[in-house]
Amino acid sequence: MTKYQVCSRCIMDTTAEDIYFGKDGICNYCSNFLKRQNKVVKDKKNLDELISNIKNNGKNKKYDCIIGISGGVDSSYSLIKACELGLNPLAVHLDNGWNSELAQHNISKLIRTYNVDLYTHVINWKEYRNLQEAFLKANVIDIELLMDNAMLAVNYKLASKYNIKYILSGTNTATEGFKIPENWSWFKNDAKNIKSIVKKFSSQKLKTFPTFGTFDYIYYEFFKKINWVLFPDYFEYDKKKAINLLINKINFKPYPYKHYESIFTRFYQAYILPKKFGVDKRKLHLSNLIVSDQISKEEAKRIIQQPTYPNEDDEKKDIKYFLKKMKWPEKDLLNYISKPEISHLSYGSEKTIWKKLKKVYLSSRLLKLIIKKNIISQ
Amino acid sequence: MLKKRVIPILQLNDDELVKSIKYKNHKYVGDPINVVRIFNEIQVDEIILLDVFQSKKSLDLNYEIIKDIADECRMPFTYGGGIKNLDQVEKLFSLGVEKISINTSALENHEFIKTLSKVFGSQSIVVSVDIKKDFFGKRKLYNWKKNKMLSEDIQDQIRKYVEFGAGEILINDVSNEGSLSGFDFSMLELIEKKINVPIIVNGGINSYEQINKILQNDNVDAVGVGAFFIYYGPHRAVLISYIQEEERKIIK
Amino acid sequence: MINIIKSGVGNIGSIVRVLEDLDYEYKIVNKPQDFSNTKKIILPGVGSYDSFINSLIQNKLLEEIKYLVLKEKYSILGICVGMQSFFLNSEEGSSIGFGFIDDKCKKFKNNTKKVPHIGWNKVNIKKKSNLFNDIKNNYFYFAHSYAVFETDKEFTTSTTNYIEDFASAISQNNIYGVQFHPEKSFDQGKQIIKNFIEKC
Numbered sequence: 001m002t003k004y005q006v007c008s009r010c011i012m013d014t015t016a017e018d019i020y021f022g023k024d025g026i027c028n029y030c031s032n033f034l035k036r037q038n039k040v041v042k043d044k045k046n047l048d049e050l051i052s053n054i055k056n057n058g059k060n061k062k063y064d065c066i067i068g069i070s071g072g073v074d075s076s077y078s079l080i081k082a083c084e085l086g087l088n089p090l091a092v093h094l095d096n097g098w099n100s101e102l103a104q105h106n107i108s109k110l111i112r113t114y115n116v117d118l119y120t121h122v123i124n125w126k127e128y129r130n131l132q133e134a135f136l137k138a139n140v141i142d143i144e145l146l147m148d149n150a151m152l153a154v155n156y157k158l159a160s161k162y163n164i165k166y167i168l169s170g171t172n173t174a175t176e177g178f179k180i181p182e183n184w185s186w187f188k189n190d191a192k193n194i195k196s197i198v199k200k201f202s203s204q205k206l207k208t209f210p211t212f213g214t215f216d217y218i219y220y221e222f223f224k225k226i227n228w229v230l231f232p233d234y235f236e237y238d239k240k241k242a243i244n245l246l247i248n249k250i251n252f253k254p255y256p257y258k259h260y261e262s263i264f265t266r267f268y269q270a271y272i273l274p275k276k277f278g279v280d281k282r283k284l285h286l287s288n289l290i291v292s293d294q295i296s297k298e299e300a301k302r303i304i305q306q307p308t309y310p311n312e313d314d315e316k317k318d319i320k321y322f323l324k325k326m327k328w329p330e331k332d333l334l335n336y337i338s339k340p341e342i343s344h345l346s347y348g349s350e351k352t353i354w355k356k357l358k359k360v361y362l363s364s365r366l367l368k369l370i371i372k373k374n375i376i377s378q
Numbered sequence: 379m380l381k382k383r384v385i386p387i388l389q390l391n392d393d394e395l396v397k398s399i400k401y402k403n404h405k406y407v408g409d410p411i412n413v414v415r416i417f418n419e420i421q422v423d424e425i426i427l428l429d430v431f432q433s434k435k436s437l438d439l440n441y442e443i444i445k446d447i448a449d450e451c452r453m454p455f456t457y458g459g460g461i462k463n464l465d466q467v468e469k470l471f472s473l474g475v476e477k478i479s480i481n482t483s484a485l486e487n488h489e490f491i492k493t494l495s496k497v498f499g500s501q502s503i504v505v506s507v508d509i510k511k512d513f514f515g516k517r518k519l520y521n522w523k524k525n526k527m528l529s530e531d532i533q534d535q536i537r538k539y540v541e542f543g544a545g546e547i548l549i550n551d552v553s554n555e556g557s558l559s560g561f562d563f564s565m566l567e568l569i570e571k572k573i574n575v576p577i578i579v580n581g582g583i584n585s586y587e588q589i590n591k592i593l594q595n596d597n598v599d600a601v602g603v604g605a606f607f608i609y610y611g612p613h614r615a616v617l618i619s620y621i622q623e624e625e626r627k628i629i630k
Numbered sequence: 631m632i633n634i635i636k637s638g639v640g641n642i643g644s645i646v647r648v649l650e651d652l653d654y655e656y657k658i659v660n661k662p663q664d665f666s667n668t669k670k671i672i673l674p675g676v677g678s679y680d681s682f683i684n685s686l687i688q689n690k691l692l693e694e695i696k697y698l699v700l701k702e703k704y705s706i707l708g709i710c711v712g713m714q715s716f717f718l719n720s721e722e723g724s725s726i727g728f729g730f731i732d733d734k735c736k737k738f739k740n741n742t743k744k745v746p747h748i749g750w751n752k753v754n755i756k757k758k759s760n761l762f763n764d765i766k767n768n769y770f771y772f773a774h775s776y777a778v779f780e781t782d783k784e785f786t787t788s789t790t791n792y793i794e795d796f797a798s799a800i801s802q803n804n805i806y807g808v809q810f811h812p813e814k815s816f817d818q819g820k821q822i823i824k825n826f827i828e829k830c
Contacts (some may be wrong), residue, residue, distance in 0.1 A: 095616055097409040101419035104618045111610065111617075120615035125394070125409035263412075324446065325411065380743075380751045380792055381769070421816055423750060424771070448643055452651075454771055454814045471676050472636070474643025476773070476814060498639055499678040499711070499722075501746035501773040545746050545775075574740050576748050599744060 010287030011300050015278055016181030029178050033291050047234040051085050057165050063090040063117070065166040066159045067231075068151055069110065070094075071103030071261040073254070075170030076110050077242040078231045080249065082168060083114045089168070091118045092158055094151050096262070097125035097325070102253050103261035109250040121154045124208045129326060131194075131209060132264075134201035136326075139342040141277050142186035143268055146209075149188060153210035155228075156220040168231040178288045184279050186344045187351045189217055196348030214354045239294060267318045270308035276337045280308065382593040383423040383600035384621050386607045387580055388413065390429040390459065393443040397608055398430070399556035401508075401522055407608055407616055410443065415450040420620045422453060426479065426548075426602060428506075429459025433482045433523050439466055441473065448474035456504055462490075464497060471498070479548060481506040482523045488542045495543030504578075505544040507536060509568070510552040517568065520552055533570055540575050547573070548602065551581025556605050558584040558614075561592060569597040578602050586625040593627075631657040631666040632827060633704075635695070635712075638685035639677035644813040645709075648820050654827060662694040669704040670827060671695065674813070675712030679735070679776070680723030682711050696728055705804045707826045710774060713800065713807030722776045730805050731785050735776045738793050746775040747792045753810065759787045759801055760829035761808075767818040770798070770810035777809060806830055 006013040008025030020028050058064020067082060067089045069075040082089050091111055111118050128146075135143045155167050186193065191213030198206060220226045246252035255261060273279045286300040309315040323330060345351070388410065389396050395413055396404040407413070410427070417425055427447060432439060439460055448455055457470055458479025467478055483490050484505045494503050510520035512527050519528040519535055536547055551565050561583045569577055580602030583589060592601045603621075610617040632649060636642050636658050649656045657666045665671075673695070675682055686692040698704040708716050715727045720735035738745045750769045755762055777796035781789045790798035790809070800807045806826060812819030 093615065093617075095408060097412050099412060099416065099618070101416045101618075104416055105420075108610070108617055108619045117613060118611050118615040118617060119613045120617060122406060122408055122616050124406060125412070321415075324449070325409075380747065380749050380772075383749050424814075445643070449647060451644075452648070452814065452816050452820070454773070454811070468639060471639060471641050472643055474641060474647060476641070476644075476676075476811070496678060497681045498676060499775070501748060501775055502676055545773075546748060574744050575746065576744050599749070 007287070009297070010290045011283050011297065011304060012178075012181075012287045013283065015280070015283070017183040018181055029181075029287060030291050033178050033288070037292070050229065050234055051087065054087055054166050058088060061163060063088050063162055063164055065089045065168050066092055066155055066162075066164055067168045068092045068094070068155050068170070069107055070170075071100075071106040072170070073239065073242055073246065073252075074232065076106060076246055076250075076252065077237070078168055078170040079110060079116065080114065080246070081231070081235060083116065089116060090158065090162065090164070091116045092155055093118060093120045094147065094154055095120050095122045096128050096147055096150075096264070097123070098262045098264040100261055100263050100266075102255060106246075106250070106252050106261070109252065113250045119158060121150075121210070122208075123150065127204070127207055127209060130202050130204050131198055131206075133326065134198045136336055137201040138197045138347060139336075139339050140186070140197065140344045140347075141184065141273075141279070141341055142344065143272070144265065145186050145188065145190065145344075146194065147262075147265075149191060149194060149212050150210050152188065153212035153216070156212065156216065156226060157210065159226045160220060160224050165226055167226060167228050169228060170232065171230055178284050178291075180284060184281070184284070187349070187354065189214055189354060190344070190349055190351060191216070192348050192350040193344050200347060214350050214357060218357070239289070263318065263321060267322050271315065271318065272337070274308055276339075277341055280304070282308070381423070382598075383578075384589055384593075384626070385424050385426055385578065385600055385602050386417055386422055386620065387426045387428065387602040387604045388608075389604070390427050390443070391431050392429070392440055396430075397556055397605060401430070401552050401555065404430070411446050411450060413608075413618055414447050414455075416618045417620065418450050418452055420618075422620050423600075424454035424456065424476070425451060426456040426458070426504075428479065429457075430522075432460030435460065439470075441469060444470065444475065445473045458504070458506060464493065467494060467498060471502070477502045477504050477546070479504040479506045481508065482521070484539060484544075485519075485521055485528075488538055491539060491542040491544055495545065500543045500545035500575075503544055504546045504548050505539045506548040506550060507532070507539070508550050508552050509565070517565075522552075532568055536570070536573060540573060544575060546576045546578060546599075548578045548580070550602075551579070554582030555580065557582050558605050558609065560584050561588045563591070566592070566595050566598065569595075571597055573597070576600065580604065586621055589621055590625075590627045631655045631668050633657050633659050633665055633668065633671045635659050635671065635673045635686075635691060637673075637675070637677075637682055637689070637691070639681055641674050641676040641813075644811075645672055645674050645823075648813045648823050651820060652824055652827070659691070660689060662690050665694070665698065669698075669702065671698065671704050671706040672823075672826075673706060673708045673712035673715070675708065675710045675715065677711060678722055679711060679714060679720040679727075680725045683715060683723070683725035683727060686715070692728070699728075699730065699805060703804055705826070705830050706806065707823075707830070708805075708807040709813070710809060710811060713809055714776060714778070716800070716805060716807055717778065720776050731800065731802055733778055733780050733783065733785075735778055737776050738796075740793075743793050746773060747777075748773045751790050751792060751798075751810075753788045753790050753798045755788045756781070757784075757787045757801075759799070761787065761799060761801065761806055761822060761825050763821075763825050763829060765818050765821055767816075770808075770812065770815040770819060770822075772798075772810045774809060801830075804830075 007027035012029045069091050191211035289295045395407040395410040398404045454476035456477040457475045508520040576599035578600040714735045716730045753768045781795045785800045785802045786797045787799040787801045789795045798809045812822040
């Protein structure tokens with residue numbers, strides 16, 4: 001049992017199992033982030049190149065890029081930026097039956113103001129509830145693996161359908177650049193894990209739910225040559241400024257905290273993660289903001305002291321709604337919270353295959369580089 | 379002043395939300411509980427849910443889903459679909475349904491309207507009228523359950539419904555519904571000035587301008603909107619929306 | 631525990647929901663023995679005048695409510711036909727109401743506008759009342775064909791205009807009534823119910 005320790009710079013602590021501290025008490029999350037940031041600084045000069053590539057590739061096509069939108073700040077800002085830079089995106093949204101009114105409002109304002117086409121993939125709610133319940137019965141930490149995996153599937157499939165080579169993701173290193181602790185979530189391309197859990201805990205099969213695995217990744221990225229781009233890394237991205245711009249341009253309604261555009265995500269991050277798994281994701285997001293100089297450590301500490309729900313009433317409402325949607329009595333929820341965590345690895349997974357293939361790929365690239373160098377030096 | 383109303387009309391197939399085009403090819407839209415919850419947060423004037431398949435089923439109404447939906451409404455909720463007797467209606471009101479809508483039952487038996495309004499008051503009884511264009515483009519009364527055009531005169535029929543105690547009349551343009559191709563304004567000629575109960579029209583609306591224009595008509599009191607509040611754009615992407623205060627031009 | 635009367639055709643589902651939103655305990659009253667000691671009664675009403683009154687008579691609630699209101703000074707809030715039942719009678723039917731208030735309900739004269747009066751209409755406060763404390767939006771949902779048109783009487787708390795002015799809210803001592811549906815009028819409606827419970 002490791003002694004509790006917090007980073008001297010940010011607010012990450014030992015609830016992240018793979019944290020370690022340097023002599024000055026600064027954690028590996030901080031130092032790794034700074035390393036990644038330097039790489040990103042180089043990329044910032046390449047925005048023009050990226051845009052020009054996208055435009056060239058998109059000539060004579062209906063759309064030149066895909067942008068997944070959730071109604072949240074990051075993806076909304078990315079869409080506006082893309083439009084202002086003259087791109088012709090197809091906006092994509094995944095509906096799992098938990099959309100909040102805020103999300104629908106923001107998406108609606110966004111696409112109407114910028115005259116962008118929207119594609120929504122609607123997962124059959126009863127099917128999705130069944131999948132979520134399987135994940136809950138499995139006691140695994142990453143229940144959002146379902147949505148994240150499906151998002152990958154939908155984005156890539158759509159890009160392939162319209163022969164688009166660029167998927168612009170709203171993820172960026174400024175507010176999501178801290179690598180998420182290994183024990184806080186799971187490998188997102190793990191279609192096998194989803195299928196194994198569903199097979200074990202549910203009597204129903206996957207019908208409208210799309211999955212995405214290692215081989216899908218290889219197919220889309222290497223054969224179809226579709227690029228998944230971390231778009232906000234190509235320009236200045238300050239979260240507070242982004243929110244203000246969104247409010248001004250599209251009458252955006254901000255959320256009290258990150259990811260609150262889906263009622264389940266809100267419940268998952270504010271209730272399930274802290275209560276069942278002892279994880280407070282705000283530490284990650286706030287630490288990110290500290291290290292990218294967007295808030296002070298004092299402000300972050302003040303925020304983290306507050307309960308995960310802005311007020312108690314909201315928590316009660318979410319619990320009530322969750323129980324209603326899942327058709328669970330309250331005791332089932334309490335029972336679930338009290339059960340210990342089970343690793344995703346206890347069920348079938350393709351994480352090992354992925355790691356092996358990645359190793360092979362990186363080695364072959366390294367080999368090619370070495371050969372190239374040798375040829376040049378000769 | 380009494381405001382004219384803009385009412386989202388949603389279609390249920392048991393516990394799923396669906397959307398048809400011309401009452402056919404019902405496509406899955408989503409979880410009715412979450413969709414109604416969103417409309418409630420938007421604070422729509424009221425909401426109508428019609429279980430379009432119920433009249434063809436032998437099982438009784440799905441009270442569980444109706445209650446779950448009513449739970450999400452802090453505005454009036456009208457339910458229609460398969461209503462055949464008083465017991466069902468009494469149960470619906472006890473669950474929190476504000477008004478009920480009848481279609482096939484009214485067609486088959488006008489007396490039922492009388493019975494309902496006597497017991498429950500006409501203000502909670504909506505009679506729904508389906509209108510479809512025949513092969514020659516002439517508007518006819520339509521019986522969805524039997525897929526038959528009827529010979530009765532539309533205006534006579536509406537007058538009868540009102541006589542028997544209908545509190546509101548909902549006129550559905552079946553030929554246009556779900557199409558997003560635009561409301562057919564010639565439909566409004568069907569409404570006689572002397573019909574003295576509130577009239578709701580719906581079918582094919584695809585813009586805020588149309589909503590406002592329909593409400594400018596003196597004989598119309600409310601407009602029902604389906605696809606336009608559920609879908610967006612050429613891919614018919616599911617996106618729940620409503621008309622905002624700034625877009626609304628009519629107050630009666 | 632707030633007493634909610636369930637008459638045969640009452641819409642208690644919606645009232646119950648609002649009370650749960652407000653975190654108040656309630657008791658559903660089907661018969662005289664069901665009343666709790668809390669001196670608050672909500673009488674929701676859907677339905678025609680006669681069927682509503684008859685149902686109260688059948689369940690022996692008419693007399694019990696009269697007793698509780700007049701003798702035990704229970705506060706009562708009547709909604710829609712619930713409010714109408716506090717008067718002597720209504721043109722809608724032949725039954726005799728509670729008679730708490732010496733007046734009658736009449737039908738809207740439908741020569742200039744449509745009847746029933748259905749939709750969101752404005753409530754104009756005429757007499758200061760705790761019922762309307764902190765109301766930020768004075769549009770409420772109405773659905774009725776009958777109303778009380780004596781708007782210059784002492785019991786009229788608010789008026790609403792439709793064809794002519796009618797009493798949209800009334801109060802007399804411990805008796806309160808609203809013609810509109812607070813349980814279906816979003817936050818402003820919830821506030822009315824909250825005010826009735828906490829301040830009336």
